[in-house]
Amino acid sequence: MKHSTTPQTRRGHRGGPARRIGRTLALVLPVVMVLSGTLAVTRVNWSGSPSSSVLAASDVSAAAPVKAVSHAPQDVLRDRLMSELQDKNPGVVLTHLQQAVNGHPSLARHCSSIARALGQAAVRIYGASRAQSYARPVCDTAFASGVLTAHS
Incomplete structure (x- = not known):
């Protein structure tokens, strides 16, 4: 064969x-x-x-120099909240995140990743223990998770 x-x-x-x-x-x-x-x-x-x-x-061609910048709603919200975190405490920023998700339910699936990024940034700005004091159950405690991963 x-x-x-x-x-x-x-x-x-x-x-x-x-x-x-x-x-x-x-x-x-x-x-x-x-x-x-x-x-x-x-x-x-x-x-x-x-x-x-x-x-x-x-x-688009008439715009300023083009960078690979994403204008997705969740990216715009994340950038805005990250810059707001520089001037305001994480509690205020988390309130604004919750309000944005309530006002635009399509952002709900991105809420955890945004809150986690805010938690990590808060550790860099405020230190782990102070950042953890602002944690609350916004987006299934993802902020606290971000604080924990940035502190580890």
Whole structure:
């Protein structure tokens, strides 16, 4: 009996042109979609003032030097709360986090990671014991978890 060293499929052949076309499309199609500009570029207006919250794709080239900056709502909130932590105590910042999550329920799934990052930053600013004194059950005690991991 002679054994073949080439991989066989269930039908006994290695795959024809349909399989090669499928593989090519699976690799090329996502790249084409991204490069063709199908992704919307938006920025979130957290101030509440009625200004335009959509930045057209054509306006991107006219913007200042482009960096790889994410404008996802959770990233905007995290950055705002981190800068607020420099001026205010963690208790106030955690209250603002809770208010933001209550006002925008879509942020709830990011609440723990934001609170954990705030806890780690609070340890750097206030020290472990003082930062821990501000812990409360915002986002399933993720702030306290952040304090603990930064202190360890």
